[in-house]
Amino acid sequence: MPNASDDLFTREDPIFSNKELLEINHLPGEGRIVGRDDEIANLATAVNPAIFGQSPSNVLIYGKTGTGKSLCAKYVSQRLVDTAEEEGVKATFAYVDCAQDTTETQAVQTIADSVNDPAITGIKVPDKGLSTSTYYKRLWRILDALYDVVLIILDEIDKLSDDDILMQLSRAGEAGKIAGCKLGVIGISNKIQYKDRMDERVKSSLCEREFVFPPYDANQLRDIMDARSDAFRNGVLDPSTIPRAAALAAREHGDARKAIDILRYAGEIAQSMGASTVKENFVTQARQRAETDRFRELIRGSTPHSRYVLQALAILSLSNQQQDGFRTSRVYEVYENICRQQGSDSLSLRRVRDLLKEHAFLDIIEQSKHSGGSAEGSYTKHQLLEDPDVVKDVLTEGVDV
Numbered sequence: 001m002p003n004a005s006d007d008l009f010t011r012e013d014p015i016f017s018n019k020e021l022l023e024i025n026h027l028p029g030e031g032r033i034v035g036r037d038d039e040i041a042n043l044a045t046a047v048n049p050a051i052f053g054q055s056p057s058n059v060l061i062y063g064k065t066g067t068g069k070s071l072c073a074k075y076v077s078q079r080l081v082d083t084a085e086e087e088g089v090k091a092t093f094a095y096v097d098c099a100q101d102t103t104e105t106q107a108v109q110t111i112a113d114s115v116n117d118p119a120i121t122g123i124k125v126p127d128k129g130l131s132t133s134t135y136y137k138r139l140w141r142i143l144d145a146l147y148d149v150v151l152i153i154l155d156e157i158d159k160l161s162d163d164d165i166l167m168q169l170s171r172a173g174e175a176g177k178i179a180g181c182k183l184g185v186i187g188i189s190n191k192i193q194y195k196d197r198m199d200e201r202v203k204s205s206l207c208e209r210e211f212v213f214p215p216y217d218a219n220q221l222r223d224i225m226d227a228r229s230d231a232f233r234n235g236v237l238d239p240s241t242i243p244r245a246a247a248l249a250a251r252e253h254g255d256a257r258k259a260i261d262i263l264r265y266a267g268e269i270a271q272s273m274g275a276s277t278v279k280e281n282f283v284t285q286a287r288q289r290a291e292t293d294r295f296r297e298l299i300r301g302s303t304p305h306s307r308y309v310l311q312a313l314a315i316l317s318l319s320n321q322q323q324d325g326f327r328t329s330r331v332y333e334v335y336e337n338i339c340r341q342q343g344s345d346s347l348s349l350r351r352v353r354d355l356l357k358e359h360a361f362l363d364i365i366e367q368s369k370h371s372g373g374s375a376e377g378s379y380t381k382h383q384l385l386e387d388p389d390v391v392k393d394v395l396t397e398g399v400d401v
């Protein structure tokens, strides 16, 4: 017989009252977005013309990981759609995670499917099986049938395998593909060099406005966490826990995702230990977990060679623990060895330098310039900022070694 007073299970979470607030995909509501007033206002200005029936500007947003790019793009898009509705303008937005939909066909399918209302259009957008050009044709028909204006957010745009979709979307109006509907593209990337790789024609139409989101400082991170502290039960959070987490996260990266992760993990640690409060010293352990997650997320979808370069640096750091930094030529040697082991042709030294630069932009590594005197000239040294063990573990996850 089930016993109503069975005490095998805890019936209420003793730590969290609304853990959802700390989950990765939680979209904070108004008043919970901290320190991004300027960025939000700038984005709003760029897309504003949509509300009076003109074309929104295409926008490219850059910034390091966890600086609120995806959040602000979705937030502004949603507000635009709401305001447009009040003005009698039919608007919507589509969100594409290009790390998931890397091909042109997948991306167009996702857009068409997410803006479609088959009951009205009578148009079907199957998951697969159509040619790219058929998906486009259906998308254009759907847009003209349902909307006056549509924003398309291409997040992690650098993960797209080529520029073709950017060309199509940014020129759809001019090329007469859509008649009435206006289209705006918001591209988001944490690769500062992404634009250099872009086709000139795409660049000129896609990059009408560019915004760079700076990392958060400790105060902003504290406010971001404070705004979500109602994820915890009353009195459970030690008053020093959030300030400590904010200080740590700001010193390293100014990454809001990491700050929030630290807070969630600190709560989970309290849970697993059966503690009644989330103590400041749980933050240290939580940070290690957050760091591993962050790194895993940073290299998600990155190319094998981009990983080999990091692996080379991790190997060097682990076998020369005293040494702070390694010269490009040294990193390249180890990288070539890894390529050989993997049975893959190595990239040129120049390309490897670019990959190192990308890692430096994301604070995975740090680069420093040195002068070797007249005999040597100047050279660059590269040092891992992530824990080399974390890097090695994450890079070899799911790989036979």
Ligand SMILES: Nc1ncnc2c1ncn2[C@@H]1O[C@H](COP(=O)(O)OP(=O)(O)OP(=O)(O)O)[C@@H](O)[C@H]1O
Binding pocket: 023, 024, 025, 026, 027, 028, 032, 033, 034, 035, 036, 063, 064, 065, 066, 067, 068, 069, 070, 071, 072, 189, 190, 224, 256, 257, 260
């Ligand atoms: N200003 C803010 N106020 C409240 N929460 C924030 C703020 N900025 C970021 N966050 C939260 O931090 C997390 C990371 O933000 P977001 O996903 O927007 O970062 P991002 O810049 O897109 O990073 P990435 O380049 O890794 O995709 C999200 O959970 C988001 O809700």
Ligand SMILES: [Mg+2]
Binding pocket: 069, 070, 071, 155
């Ligand atoms: Mg993002």
